[in-house]
Amino acid sequence: MKNTFHGGVHPEGRKELSREARLRLFDPQGEMVFPLQQHIGKPAKAIVKKGDDVLVGQKIAEADGFVSAHIYSSCSGKVKAIEKRRVLGGGMADCIVIDNDGAFTPAADYSKRDKEANLSPSKILQRVQDAGIVGLGGAGFPTHVKLAPKDPEAIKYVIANGAECEPYLTCNDQLMRTQAPAIVEGLELVLRLFPYAEGVICIEDNKPEAIKAMKLAAQGKQKISVHGMITKYPQGGERSLIQAVTGVDFPISKLPADVGCIVQNVGTLYAVQRAVLYREPLFSQCFTVTGEAVAEPGNFFVRVGTSYAELLAACGGIKEGKEAVKALAGGPMMGIAMGSLDVPIQKQNNGLTLLAEDPVVAAEKLMTACLRCGRCTTVCPVGLMPQLMAEAAIAGNLERYEKKLYGLECIQCGSCTVACPAKRPLMQVFKHAKAEIQEQKKKEGGAGK
Amino acid sequence: MNGVLNLSSSPHIRDKWTTPFIMRMVALSLMPATIVGILVHGWQAFGIVALAVVAAVASEWVFNKVCHKPDTIWDGSAVVTGLLLGLSLGPKTPLYLPVIGSVFAIVVCKGCFGGLGKNFINPALAARCFLLISFANAMTIKPSLDAVASATPVGALKAYEQIDITKMFLGTADGVIGSSILALLVGGLLLWSLDIIHGQICFSVLIGFTLLIGLFGGEGFEPRFLLAHLCGGGVVMGAFFMATDYVTSPVSRLGQFIYGCLIGVLGGIFRLWGNTADSFSYAIIIGNVCTPLIDTYIVQKPLAYRKIGKTRPVKREPFRIPKPVIALTIIALIAGVALSGVFSMTKETIEKQEVFKQSEAYRDVCPEAKSFEFDEKAQEILGDEGAAVGDATINACYVGKDADGNNVGYALSISSKGFGGQIVMALGLTPEGKITGINFTEISETAGLGMKATEPAFKDQFAGKSGTLTLVKGAAESESEISAITGASVTSGAVISAVNAGLEFYDTVLKGGN
Numbered sequence: 001m002k003n004t005f006h007g008g009v010h011p012e013g014r015k016e017l018s019r020e021a022r023l024r025l026f027d028p029q030g031e032m033v034f035p036l037q038q039h040i041g042k043p044a045k046a047i048v049k050k051g052d053d054v055l056v057g058q059k060i061a062e063a064d065g066f067v068s069a070h071i072y073s074s075c076s077g078k079v080k081a082i083e084k085r086r087v088l089g090g091g092m093a094d095c096i097v098i099d100n101d102g103a104f105t106p107a108a109d110y111s112k113r114d115k116e117a118n119l120s121p122s123k124i125l126q127r128v129q130d131a132g133i134v135g136l137g138g139a140g141f142p143t144h145v146k147l148a149p150k151d152p153e154a155i156k157y158v159i160a161n162g163a164e165c166e167p168y169l170t171c172n173d174q175l176m177r178t179q180a181p182a183i184v185e186g187l188e189l190v191l192r193l194f195p196y197a198e199g200v201i202c203i204e205d206n207k208p209e210a211i212k213a214m215k216l217a218a219q220g221k222q223k224i225s226v227h228g229m230i231t232k233y234p235q236g237g238e239r240s241l242i243q244a245v246t247g248v249d250f251p252i253s254k255l256p257a258d259v260g261c262i263v264q265n266v267g268t269l270y271a272v273q274r275a276v277l278y279r280e281p282l283f284s285q286c287f288t289v290t291g292e293a294v295a296e297p298g299n300f301f302v303r304v305g306t307s308y309a310e311l312l313a314a315c316g317g318i319k320e321g322k323e324a325v326k327a328l329a330g331g332p333m334m335g336i337a338m339g340s341l342d343v344p345i346q347k348q349n350n351g352l353t354l355l356a357e358d359p360v361v362a363a364e365k366l367m368t369a370c371l372r373c374g375r376c377t378t379v380c381p382v383g384l385m386p387q388l389m390a391e392a393a394i395a396g397n398l399e400r401y402e403k404k405l406y407g408l409e410c411i412q413c414g415s416c417t418v419a420c421p422a423k424r425p426l427m428q429v430f431k432h433a434k435a436e437i438q439e440q441k442k443k444e445g446g447a448g449k
Numbered sequence: 450m451n452g453v454l455n456l457s458s459s460p461h462i463r464d465k466w467t468t469p470f471i472m473r474m475v476a477l478s479l480m481p482a483t484i485v486g487i488l489v490h491g492w493q494a495f496g497i498v499a500l501a502v503v504a505a506v507a508s509e510w511v512f513n514k515v516c517h518k519p520d521t522i523w524d525g526s527a528v529v530t531g532l533l534l535g536l537s538l539g540p541k542t543p544l545y546l547p548v549i550g551s552v553f554a555i556v557v558c559k560g561c562f563g564g565l566g567k568n569f570i571n572p573a574l575a576a577r578c579f580l581l582i583s584f585a586n587a588m589t590i591k592p593s594l595d596a597v598a599s600a601t602p603v604g605a606l607k608a609y610e611q612i613d614i615t616k617m618f619l620g621t622a623d624g625v626i627g628s629s630i631l632a633l634l635v636g637g638l639l640l641w642s643l644d645i646i647h648g649q650i651c652f653s654v655l656i657g658f659t660l661l662i663g664l665f666g667g668e669g670f671e672p673r674f675l676l677a678h679l680c681g682g683g684v685v686m687g688a689f690f691m692a693t694d695y696v697t698s699p700v701s702r703l704g705q706f707i708y709g710c711l712i713g714v715l716g717g718i719f720r721l722w723g724n725t726a727d728s729f730s731y732a733i734i735i736g737n738v739c740t741p742l743i744d745t746y747i748v749q750k751p752l753a754y755r756k757i758g759k760t761r762p763v764k765r766e767p768f769r770i771p772k773p774v775i776a777l778t779i780i781a782l783i784a785g786v787a788l789s790g791v792f793s794m795t796k797e798t799i800e801k802q803e804v805f806k807q808s809e810a811y812r813d814v815c816p817e818a819k820s821f822e823f824d825e826k827a828q829e830i831l832g833d834e835g836a837a838v839g840d841a842t843i844n845a846c847y848v849g850k851d852a853d854g855n856n857v858g859y860a861l862s863i864s865s866k867g868f869g870g871q872i873v874m875a876l877g878l879t880p881e882g883k884i885t886g887i888n889f890t891e892i893s894e895t896a897g898l899g900m901k902a903t904e905p906a907f908k909d910q911f912a913g914k915s916g917t918l919t920l921v922k923g924a925a926e927s928e929s930e931i932s933a934i935t936g937a938s939v940t941s942g943a944v945i946s947a948v949n950a951g952l953e954f955y956d957t958v959l960k961g962g963n
Contacts, residue, residue: 012462251754368521385701
C-alpha cells in the first residue's frame with residue numbers, strides 16, 4: 001500500500017460545514033419523480049401504469065437487459081403519470097411520477113434479517129441484481145455487472161471506497177461512522193463472490209472518526225483491512241485507488257477487473273448488505289446537502305425521486321444574507337451545475353452543494369495565456385500532459401491528441417483545470433476533443449460499412 | 450431561488466495559484482540578488498534595475514494599446530522580464546541601455562510573437578544578447594567579474610587560482626548587478642522548494658556544465674576550479690532564473706532534463722573553447738529554440754503505458770524529506786560557508802593590518818633600516834610569549850639592516866600596563882644602545898592626558914638617550930631624566946618602564962652581540 005497515487009490536487013475540503021450533521025431519514029411530501037434511467041446502460045422499462053397503487057419498495061420499472069437496473073418506488077401512493085420530465089443535466093427524460101400519500105407503507109418488512117446464513121455466490125449476486133443496486137459513488141454503473149467479472153478467481157482485491165475525496169460531501173463519512181458494521185458485512189458478502197480476494201477499505205485521513213469506526217468493525221476479520229489514505233483529490237477515483245492499493249496503472253480500455261480489482265463505494269456496500277440480508281431494494285441512499293449558501297447543511301438518507309428543492313427546503317433553504325449563485329448535484333469537482341432545483345434525486349446522486357460564490361466566474365476574470373508552467377502535468381493522476389493536449393486540441397491536431405498524447409485516456413477528474421494558474425478551461429477542451437474524436441470515429445465506421 | 454443559477458462544466462473550484470502569484474514569487478525570489486546588487490554597486494545599479502522594470506511595463510502597456518489588445522501588465526510577467534534584464538546588466542551600464550533592452554524584450558521578443566506564453570526565446574535573455582551585440586563597448590564590464598570567462602580560455606584556466614571565489618559568491622566582486630551567487634541561490638532554491646521552477650531543469654544545467662568543465666577543462670574536478678567556473682559568467686542566474694522560464698522550456702520531465710543538459714553542456718563548450726564572457730546566455734537561447742522540437746517528440750506516456758503488465762511491488766511510500774527543508778538546509782549550509790569565508794577573509798585582513806602597523810612603527814623608530822630581521826639570539830630568549838623585564842614585557846626584537854645587510858640598529862616591541870589598558874610600543878636603538886625613537890602601536894589612554902604620550906613633546910625626549918631613565922615632574926635636568934606628562938603619571942611611568950626594560954634588554958642580551 002502506498003496510501004496515495006501519482007499527481008492529484010488539494011482543493012479546499014470545506015467538509016466542516018456538514019461533517020457533524022447526523023444522517024437522518026427524510027420523508028418528502030408531494031409528488032415523486034423516478035427517471036427510467038438512473039444508471040449506465042439501457043433505461044429500465046416501466047411496469048406500472050397510470051392509476052396503479054404502489055408501495056415503498058415495490059418494483060416500478062424493470063431492467064432492460066443485463067446492463068440495466070430495476071427501479072423501485074420509495075414512497076407509497078398512486079402513479080400519476082408516465083411522462084417526460086426535466087431531469088438532472090437539463091434535459092427531458094421519461095419518468096414515472098407517483099403521487100406520494102405520505103404514509104410510506106412498505107411492500108414488505110425490511111427490518112427482518114434473513115436467516116439464511118450461508119448464501120451461495122450466485123444467490124448474493126441475484127439479490128444484488130434484484131435490488132437494482134448501482135454504483136452510488138456517482139457513476140451509477142449496475143453493481144451486479146461489476147460483481148460478475150469473467151473470472152472471479154482472478155480478483156485479488158475488493159476495494160471499499162470510503163475516500164470521499166470530493167470536497168464538501170460528508171455523507172459517506174457519516175455513513176461509515178454510524179453504519180460501519182453493516183458496511184463491513186456488505187464487503188464480506190461481496191468477498192464471498194471472489195474466493196481469492198482480500199477486502200481493503202480505503203478512507204482519506206481527513207476522516208479519523210470514520211477510520212476508527214471502520215477499524216473497530218473490521219477487527220478480527222482476517223481478509224479485511226482498513227487503510228487511511230493521504231487526503232488528495234481524486235483519491236476516490238477508481239483508478240487512483242487501484243494505483244494506491246496495488247501499484248498498477250491500466251489504460252482506459254481496460255476494466256479494474258482486468259487487473260484483479262473490484263472497487264465499490266461504501267454506500268454501495270451498505271446497499272448490498274441491506275439487499276442481501278434484509279431483502280430491501282435500493283430506494284434510498286445517503287446524501288449531503290451543503291455549501292456556504294445553505295442555512296443548515298445536513299446528511300440524509302434520502303428517498304430516490306425526492307425533489308432537490310424540497311430537500312433544500314428541509315435544510316432551512318438558503319442561508320440568510322447569502323445568495324445561491326450555483327447549485328451542484330454532487331460536489332464542486334465532479335458535480336453537475338443545475339439550472340433548476342425542481343428535478344428528482346436519482347440513485348447515483350450523493351449531494352447538493354449550493355455555492356454562494358462561483359469560483360469559475362472569478363477565475364474567468366483572472367484567465368491569462370498558458371504559461372506552460374507544467375502544473376497540469378504534475379497533477380494529472382493518469383500521467384498525461386494536459387498542456388500539450390490542450391495545445392493540440394485547440395490547434396485541431398486531433399491525431400496528435402489521440403495517438404501521441406493519449407488524450408482519450410483522460411478520466412476527466414478536473415485536477416489540471418483546478419491547478420492551472422492561468423485558469424485555462426482545460427477539461428472543457430478535453431471533453432470537446434473527446435466528443436469530436438468519437439464523432440469522427442463513428443463517421444469513419446459508418447463509411448466503412 | 451431568486452436569481453438565475455450559474456451553469457458551467459465541472460470542476461467548479463479553482464486553485465489559489467494565479468499567473469500574477471507566480472510572477473510575484475519569481476520577482477520576490479529575485480529580491481535578495483537585487484538588494485545585494487544595489488548595496489554593492491550603488492545608486493546607478495538601482496537606476497538600471499528600476500529603469501528596466503519601468504520600461505518593460507510601460508512598453509507592454511503601450512504595445513497592447515497600439516495593437517488593441519487587452520491590457521496584460523497586471524499579470525506581472527513584464528516586471529519579471531525587466532527585473533531579469535536589469536540584473537543581468539553591469540552596474541556601470543549607461544542608463545539608456547536597460548530602457549532599449551526592455552523595449553526590445555517586450556515588443557520584439559514577446560509582443561510580436563503573440564504575448565505571454567508565445568515567445569520562443571526568453572525575452573530578458575534575448576534583450577541582453579541584443580544589447581551585447583549592438584552596444585559591445587558600453588556593455589563590457591571592467592574590471593571583469595568574469596575573469597574566468599572573459600580572458601582567453603588558456604589564460605582563464607591558469608588564472609583560476611587568483612580569483613576570489615568568496616567575493617564572487619557574495620557578489621562583492623565586479624560583475625553584473627545580480628551576480629551575488631548566494632543571493633541568487635537563496636531565491637532559486639526558494640522557487641524550487643515551492644515547486645515554481647522545475648528542479649530537473651536547473652540541476653541538470655548545473656550538472657551538465659560541471660561535468661563538461663570537469664572532464665575537458667584540463668584541471669579535472671578540482672573544487673576551486675569548478676567553483677570559479679560555476680560562480681562566474683551568469684551560470685547560476687541562468688540555471689535558476691533564465692533556463693527555467695516556463696514559456697521557453699519543455700514540459701515533459703524527460704524533455705526538461707534533456708533541455709537542461711543541453712544548456713549545461715553547450716555553456717561549458719562555449720566557456721572552454723569560445724571567447725566571450727556571455728557564452729552562457731547564448732547556450733540558454735539555443736536551448737530555448739530547441740524547446741518546440743523537444744516538446745513535439747518527447748512527450749510522456751500515461752502511467753499505464755509506461756510499464757505494461759508490470760506490477761510495482763506493493764510497499765509503503767518511503768519517507769521523503771520535504772523540499773522546503775532541503776532548500777533551507779542548503780541555504781543554511783551555503784550561508785554558513787559564506788560567513789566563515791567572510792570571517793577568514795576579514796581575519797586575514799585584520800592580521801595583515803596589524804603587521805603593517807607594526808612595521809610602520811619599526812621603520813619610524815629605526816629610520817636607517819631598509820629591512821628587519823628577527824634577532825635569533827634575542828628571539829631564543831623571548832620565545833613566543835616574550836620576556837618580562839620589570840613591569841614591562843619584551844614581545845619581539847628585530848635587527849634593522851641597511852641595503853647592504855649591515856646592522857644599523859634594533860627595533861623592539863615592548864608592552865606595559867598603562868592607565869587605560871595595554872600600551873604596546875616600538876623602541877628603536879642604535880647598535881650602540883642609544884635610543885633612536887619611540888612610537889606606539891597600541892595605546893588607549895585618557896584623551897588630553899595620557900594620550901599626550903604620543904605627542905612629539907613627550908616622545909622626542911627619548912631620542913639619543915641610553916642607560917636607565919628616570920621620570921621627573923617638571924623640566925628634565927640631566928641626561929637620564931624624562932619630563933613626565935602633567936596629570937598622567939601612570940602613563941608616563943608605563944612608558945618609562947617599557948623604555949627602561951628595552952634598554953636593560955639591550956644591555957643584557959644585545960650589547961656586543963652580532
